[in-house]
Amino acid sequence: MSVPIYLDYNATTPVAPEVAEAMLAYLREHFGNPSSDHVYGRRAAQAVAAAREAVAGLIGAPAGSLCFTGCATEANNLALRGVARALRESGRHLIISAVEHPSVIGPAERLRADGWAVTVLPVDECGQVDPQALEAALRPDTVLVSVMLANNEVGTLQPVAELAALTRPRGILLHTDAAQAVGKIPVNVDDLGVDLLTLAGHKFYAPKGVGALYVRPGTSIEPLLVGGGQEQGLRPGTENVPHIVALGAAARLAATSLVAEAERLQGLRDRLHARLQAAIAGLRLNGHPDQRLPNTLNLSFPDVTGRALLDAVADSIAASVGSACHEDSATVSGVLAAMGLSPARARGAVRLSVGRFTANGDIDRAADVLRQAHARLSARD
Template structure:
């Protein structure tokens, strides 16, 4: 069967064959032991977990002990936000986030607001960027946490996290960023960003689903969400998922070994697709920042058509997404696009095309031809 071209890498990535090999090797090398056990089977499993921890730490420039494995990015975001809030509840009860966060950040903020916390939600500009000056203006003596995503999952806009850190760090305010979409697409280095907490999702950069991580800078005040044994510095009790952790470690190693030209290649293919569609479809509109954007992400609005219907017409050749532009029940503007000031008519025509490591120039040409044909023959 001739499968459609997959351009939904912001939703999830396939497992890289080298990651799959590492997991298979793990399963075949008597690494079934409990990493907490003192016998040889436990020590082998423990060593595999610690090797992966080092690989992930090396990718983002962190210390080995600052990496906490979780079951997914949603868990990591909850641990970061609710864990810091619990640790600092006696210091202040004001927290700050943005209007375009992933639900796994927005929902914990909503829960804390229900519990009596004062939440400030910062606006974004028409490109989806938070102005660092708005962060500075929102700070109060009782502010304890700021959480701003690194790159947006819908439009790809990259936030000025380093500039925000220069505002929060001198005041001793904890800064968290959700970098789930960024890994493998753009450099993510915790010292350059100046963050205290950073979220990672394995399945966004060619590891398996069911594994994530949270970078926790040394001495950051945080409490666990769950109680039990002392795994993961006491922040995430529960026996470790060794094969999945080995997989995310190998995925991190592969990204770390890449050079800038490999990431730049994503941008070349993305721009090739954008230019072809712009040339052939009048009125096409780019959503997101023209430059400060993930190199793989192209979020565009097609004029006078539903993006969902367009993808249905092109489904034989293209597997992509409308992002969150429309809810299942109707054509309401997504929270991200609404915060950017995108009209309902423009949001209706949104298609998100996200490119990945296996994407080729032939794939791009096939997708462009299919979308142009679907647009004019719908």
Template sequence: MTPPIYLDYNATTPIAPEVRDAMLPWLRGAGYGNPSSDHWYGRQARAAVAQARSQVAALIGADPGEVLFTGSATEANNLAVLGVAAALQGRGRHLVTSAIEHPAVSAPMAHLYAQGWEVTTLPVDPTGQVAPADLFAALRPDTVLVSIMHSNNEVGTLQPVAELAALARARGVLFHTDAAQSVGKVAVDMVTLGVDLLTIAGHKFYAPKGVGALFVRAGTPLAPILFGAGHEGGLRPGTENVAHLVGLGAAAILAQGRLAVGAARQRNLRDALHERLVAAVPGLTLNGHPDERLPNTLNVSFPSVGGRDLLARTTTVAVSLGAACHGSGAAVSGVLGAMGIPRERALGAVRLSLGEPTTEGEIERAADALATAWCALAGR
């Protein structure tokens, strides 16, 4: 059986060959040392972790000491939200977030709300962007953290993070951004963004699953949410997963080397896919910002059919309705609902996300398969 065309890179990416090759020595031979050990094996592992930290820091324009390794982006988001809240609860108990955050941010926010914190949830416009004026109006003397994602995982919309962070900084409020979908796809620079905390997901840019990072600007107050030994500056206990961290570092090097060319290439392929679908499916509508969007992401609504029915009929293409980690059921996407998209249109939405391996031929075949399935379902 020929595998279907994979257009679900926002859900996860394959491990790049270069990343796999960098990891292998740490999965066999003498690469099993504990980085906390003082003997030769431990020193080798410790040096590998330090090198990976420097490589990730270089990708985002940070100091290596500002990169904290975690087991996932979800853990990094939880540490950012819950850790700042724990550190600053004596100064204030008000948080600000957006209506389209990933559950890895919205769930910790809901947990704090249940503990008596106040949470202001900012709306988004029909393209999925937060208005800086809304954030300015929401900031209060007791606000301690703003958490607004860098790019949306479902529609790809990029937020004006630098402008939003500047508003928070002017009021002495910490700013966190979930950049799990952005790092490795678009340029992300800590100096330009001006954020205090930023989340990274390894498996979104060709590193393995189960490894992530949290940028923590020097001097940012943060309390641990896990307790144990003093790993990662006392903020993330647990023996380091050396092989996966080496893979994350290798993926960061890859991303640095091909970011500009790769982004332009994927944008061209994405737009070609969109054009073919528009030509074949009358009434197809784009969800998300037409310009300020991840270069690999295309979220469109097919008229008169349900997205789930469309995907069931298109077995030669592997795509999703939205976020893979909460994609079951027939409910309308919360992201599309927050954008004000009508229910019928939202139910016909499909997310197509491209990656480095995507070819022009795959784009053509995928567009034809989706259009054929739509015609059959719509009775055209």
């Protein structure tokens, strides 16, 4: 049996060979603790510092503003709950969007249970927040706004810089979950105007188990854990040196070909869309037609469910009906519901995301397989 075509790069990416090679030495001979004051420790500390420079450089940030974490979920929790701890005497109002990842929704709901007021901003049919809606929701006691940069299900990009233009003059902190964006499109913290930004290694060819939180210098934030003084005191615990080295290598790899690779991925994405659109009447695009990630294609197939379609092509294609964090759920995607999709259209949705190892031949084969499977399933109905 042939290996299925992988079209689920938004769920996770394979580790790039260059990245795996970079981390190997730090699993073997350079095994020191970065806090140790001898040659083994110094080598590890130097490797962490070099990785910090590389990752910070990818997002246009100073190296000292980056805190390594175990994943984007930890970074999002640190951003929301860490800021809430630091500013609890200044105000207790938080704003998020209706299409956030569970790792933002969860901390927000925890804060709500602790007595915080939480406002959830609606999105339009393309999945975007209206800056005017944010302006109307801001209150004297608002201390933090969290709106993702790119949606993990439909790829829609949010007008984060416009949101920052509303929060910054008021002294309100702005966090963006950029886990799906960093490494796929150019991201610069100053251009966005954000105070905090989350990224995840396994979304751009580093291993799972490493992420980072950018914290603009001077931002009020407290650690969630207590212990040693690692990561500027924000994330105590011995650093995961091999994975941090890998994250640095992935950042350098992304930086060398970011624009060209984004153009290539968009070409693959649009090729797949065009072939499916020509073959399947009633196919609908979900998400913004232009302002979205170059690799992401969320489509609603008529007269079938996305789950049934993916089950039918499972030997040939690996894709998803939405966020990997919801993959076992039979309910309609919260993102698609927030966008106002009908239940039937939402149930027919499939997320197809391409990546570094996707080729033209994969796209053509995938389009044929999906077309044939849809024809079989819809004929049964």
